[in-house]
Each structure stands twice: as C-alpha cells, then as structure tokens.
Amino acid sequence: MDPPIPVVDPVWSGVRDRLRARGLRWTPQRRTLIEVLAAADGHVTASELVERCRAIDPATTPSTVYRTLDVLEDLGIVRHHHGPEGREEFHVLPGSEHGHLHCRTCGRSWEVGPAEVAPMLDALRARRGFEADISHLALVGRCADCRAAGRRQ
C-alpha cells in the first residue's frame, strides 16, 4: 500500500494501474513525481518539477524526472510544449486541449482554445494534409497591454 498519497482524483489514482497495464513499473520516484504533478496547477517547467520533487525527496535525480515525464506523456497524462525561450513546459491533463500565447515583452502567457485556432488547423489539414497538434502550439508575440503601452521588446 501507499498511504502517503490519499489520492482521490481518479486521474492520478489510475496512473499506477495504467503503468502496470503497459508492463511499466510503479516506483517511489514516479510516485513522487505524480504527487508533485497532482498538486501542480497550469504550466510548470521541467526544472520546476525537478525542484519540487527534490523538496519531497532530496535524492531526486533530474534524469529520472525527465524520463518519467516522457513516459507520462506517452500515457497522455501530461503534455509539453516549448516556451518562448525554447524551454520545455509541461501542462497537466485533464483539461481541454489548448495552445499558448506568450508575450515577448511582459512574459505573461495565455491559453487559446481549439475554437480560436480551428480555422487555421482546418485549413492546414485541407490544403496540406497536415494534422497539427494544438497542445504543442506556442505563439510568441505582443499582448494587448504591451501594445497599448507602446512597450517594445
């Protein structure tokens, strides 16, 4: 048993079984990461996750976290996309698929729902047969506030 995690959320409680069903294993390291992810909200960078895991288990190794994240992405439990600096950012599922807007000037970011990008995705699919993955989409630019304020770069 694993008492330390009174996981109630069915998404998280099912992870163990989903791993096993694939012949993968449920390890203390993975348990730690799941714990961190369950508490995470919105976007987190990989290094933030490493840090939070270390807060729980100081022995946490970066490589383990990165490899586990790959596994979880395979399972569809997390999604990653590349932030404005090219760093990986993870987004915890469930939740609707969405892309991201990053303001180059102030650094804030927003989510864009499927509806807003659907026309473009449809056009790409129709004209080129290219099926784009919206959850990996990250648009960089300038937000309304920064434009109004005339702020640059």
Added chain:
Amino acid sequence: MDPPIPVVDPVWSGVRDRLRARGLRWTPQRRTLIEVLAAADGHVTASELVERCRAIDPATTPSTVYRTLDVLEDLGIVRHHHGPEGREEFHVLPGSEHGHLHCRTCGRSWEVGPAEVAPMLDALRARRGFEADISHLALVGRCADCRAAGRRQ
C-alpha cells in the same frame, strides 16, 4: 556553383555598413559567420552554424557565434524559432515571413506562408489584441504522408 564566395548579394554586402551605422564592428569572426549564412539555405541550427564556421576558421568560439547571431537578429538579417526539440533554428532573410510545420513522425519540415495563418492571427488580434509573430511560429504534428501511411510517433 559557388566560388570562394565573392559575395555579390546586396543583402550580405550591406551587412558591414549596417553594423557600422549602428556603431557596431566588422570583425573577422563576424565575416566568417556571414559567409556561412550566405551559403546556408533554409534552416540551420545554431550548432550547425558553429560547426560550419569552424570549418572555415577552426578557432571559432561558440559564444561568439551565439552573440553574433543575436546581433544579426536585431538587424533583422536572421530569425530564429524553436524546432520540435526546442533547439534553436535560424532562418536566413530575406524571404517572406513564414512559420514552420514539423512532422513529429518523419521529422521533415515545411514552411507556411502568411496567407495560411492570417485568419488565425487576425482573430487573435481582434479578440485579444495579441499580435503574434508568425516567423516564430512552429507547429508540430503529422504530415500527410505519415498519416496516409498510418505511421505513428
């Protein structure tokens, strides 16, 4: 063919003056990078550029290349965006502004012109006031060939 690079292209021949006009300098290291860029076609990663510079001048230092690329981007001579792995890729101007499509399965990439994404950009501008930078756009997904062939990941 390309002889030893008697740069004729006005874009490249003008770089020196554009640098000077800004109080910046024309150095052998920058000349080397310009030479490499002039010969480059399409997209190149930063490390490819470092390597090619080393082929011309073995003493080339990575930091110099990276810093020079920043300067050239300021001048609007190159653009960078983040490839599927999050690595920086540079694109040489001139040429129309465009985004990129990366096939997750086969790794190939294509360019998308302004027309194809304009509707989305317009919608974002109208609804959120967000001015997205198309040249920084990179969409990841699966191309027509891979979809037709039923290839996955």
Added chain:
DNA sequence: TGCGCTATTGCAACCTATTGCGATAGCGTG
C-alpha cells in the same frame, strides 16, 4: 514466499546554450 526477467534508477560524461571578465582590436577622430 521466493525467483528471475527486465524496467528503471543513479551516476557520470556529454551536449547545447549562456554569462562574466580581462584582454584584444575595430575604427572614428585629431
């Protein structure tokens, strides 16, 4: 419960990219 297969871990080395700093060298000026 004990055994064995093999997924996973942790370490260390490596790669890409960035930054601080003293030394060097463009280039505008006199």
Added chain:
DNA sequence: CACGCTATCGCAATAGGTTGCAATAGCGCA
C-alpha cells in the same frame, strides 16, 4: 598615421537537458 574609446573576443565556469551503462529493484509467476 597614431590614439583612445569601447565593442567584441576567447576563455572558463555555469546551467539546463540528455544519454550510456552497470547496478538495483518492481512485479508476474510458480
């Protein structure tokens, strides 16, 4: 043409991220 200001260079150190490999430890099975 020499001088001096300062942009740029090269080095070394650092950070984020990845990978190969030997050792460890889940977990299915008898």
